[in-house]
Amino acid sequence: QVQLVQSGAEVKKPGASVKVSCKASGYTFSSYYMHWVRQAPGQGFEWMGTINPSDGSTSYAQKFLDRVTMTGDTSTSTVYMELISLRSEDTGVFYCARGSYSGSHTPQDYWGQGTLVTVSS
Amino acid sequence: EIVLTQSPGTLSLSPGERATLSCRASQSVSSIYLAWYQQKPGQAPRLLIYGASSRATGIPDRFSGGGSGTDFTLTISRLEPEDFSVYYCQQFGSSPYTFGQGTKLEIK
Numbered sequence: 001q002v003q004l005v006q007s008g009a010e011v012k013k014p015g016a017s018v019k020v021s022c023k024a025s026g027y028t029f030s031s032y033y034m035h036w037v038r039q040a041p042g043q044g045f046e047w048m049g050t051i052n053p054s055d056g057s058t059s060y061a062q063k064f065l066d067r068v069t070m071t072g073d074t075s076t077s078t079v080y081m082e083l084i085s086l087r088s089e090d091t092g093v094f095y096c097a098r099g100s101y102s103g104s105h106t107p108q109d110y111w112g113q114g115t116l117v118t119v120s121s
Numbered sequence: 122e123i124v125l126t127q128s129p130g131t132l133s134l135s136p137g138e139r140a141t142l143s144c145r146a147s148q149s150v151s152s153i154y155l156a157w158y159q160q161k162p163g164q165a166p167r168l169l170i171y172g173a174s175s176r177a178t179g180i181p182d183r184f185s186g187g188g189s190g191t192d193f194t195l196t197i198s199r200l201e202p203e204d205f206s207v208y209y210c211q212q213f214g215s216s217p218y219t220f221g222q223g224t225k226l227e228i229k
Contacts (some may be wrong), residue, residue: 111165
């Protein structure tokens, strides 16, 4: 069965960076885009961007363009999301989520369990 | 950026009743790029509906979606106790993909 397992919770100081991992299993890793979505405490969702694991190409939301980097490792079926220059407003749960069919314009059918990132001095 | 506005913010109903949730877009969205998700406390979202009206794998047929252009709806025909949670619409046709702010479905 499809599973996305994310790395554990992180606590960071303002100005630091965080790198969250998402290990996929149960399907052909390179065949589906992976998306990253943030949920601030008690709030809705923000789509951050997506990566095509087959060639590493990415598309980022304008809001995160200068601070986020998404990468993938086909040998371990893992994608990574790094966010730099953290500020308190970045506190939230970060989810990886698989695109449900080929291409980037797809809904997300499987989600990781989420990684809580807390930014606090 | 396409803004999705969901209404009502909170919907109070009883089990067995019918629920109708609305999602309005700030500009036209192709139906193939509209999805609905359910989120329960402490859990990741679950895909319910994609392409505005197609149920995702394993979703009961009491869930249905419809609409086009700027107005979309999610209908739950007969509420079960496990349906009381928060529902979000999402458009994924135009970057950045955006979500509505959510409708909380609570037990009356």
